[in-house]
Amino acid sequence: MASKKSVRPASMKKQQLPKEALEIVAARFRALGDATRLELLQHLMDGEHSVQELCELTGMSQANISKHLSILSEQGILNRRKQGLYVYYSVADMTIYQLCDLVCGSLSKRFAAAQRHFSQ
Numbered sequence: 001m002a003s004k005k006s007v008r009p010a011s012m013k014k015q016q017l018p019k020e021a022l023e024i025v026a027a028r029f030r031a032l033g034d035a036t037r038l039e040l041l042q043h044l045m046d047g048e049h050s051v052q053e054l055c056e057l058t059g060m061s062q063a064n065i066s067k068h069l070s071i072l073s074e075q076g077i078l079n080r081r082k083q084g085l086y087v088y089y090s091v092a093d094m095t096i097y098q099l100c101d102l103v104c105g106s107l108s109k110r111f112a113a114a115q116r117h118f119s120q
Contacts, residue, residue: 031075032099036060037068044078045097048090 017025031037043049043057054065069089072078079092091097 028075028077031071031077034068034071036064037072040065040068041072041077041091041096041100044089044091045100048081048088050086050088052086054089 032041039058040054043054049057051062051065051069054060054069055062058065069078069080073080073089073092077091077093077096079090081088081090
């Protein structure tokens with residue numbers, strides 16, 4: 001049985017990145033590759049929140065949330081703003097909205113197709 005080869009259309013061809021650039025991309029995906037960080041991002045996509053607000057929304061400890069927010073901030077995904085005793089976070093990289101829409105939309109279609117298959 002021959003396997004199908006997936007080929008990107010010519011109109012979508014991109015220049016290949018050097019290894020150093022791929023390491024940066026991999027670090028970004030690693031930062032997004034954690035369910036806790038994705039949960040925090042979901043809340044922050046609704047607007048700016050303090051660490052304390054995120055603790056209330058998620059039920060997680062301040063230390064845990066701060067650790068995850070730090071990782072997302074280091075990757076340039078979040079902005080960090082200090083006001084008095086509180087630290088507020090917001091989405092810095094607006095492409096995160098598009099990325100989440102693409103991934104969630106793709107998964108939604110995939111699971112819908114699987115559900116149709118099993119409900120027959």
